[in-house]
Amino acid sequence: MMAELIGSITILIGAVFLFSAGLGMLRMPDAFTRIQAGTKASTLGNTLMLVGIAFYHPDWSLKLLIIAYFVLMTNPISSHALARAANTTAAGAIACGRCIARGPETERSVMRRGATIVLIAFLGVIFA
DSSP states (O other): OHHHHHHHHHHHHHHHHHHHHHHHHHHOSSHHHHHHHHHHHHHHHHHHHHHHHHHHOGGGHHHHHHHHHHHHHHHHHHHHHHHHHHHHSHHHHHHHTOOOOOOSOOHHHHHHHHHHHHHHHHHHHHHO
């Protein structure tokens, strides 16, 4: 009974952090602060959700620990890849206040392209 209560509370707190990550992605002004808001809050939210699930299902603890390790390793790497992509394209110039002529490329399209690159790299790691 007490384990279920603790599990429910940690899952709820994790959901709040995941919600704040999504809200931060929508509300932050430039690419770099969006990356930071999305990465830090989603890492903590995912970890808390996994801890809460571990309280519900103690026999899944090893699997959940492996998933948590994977989340803790891949979120910083993916945010670094997105930040490098934003820095070398128009989003970095927009964030720094420089004006460059790159055509119709907007900050959101740069973020989408960076996310696509990270997704392809992630799928390559899984299926390699």
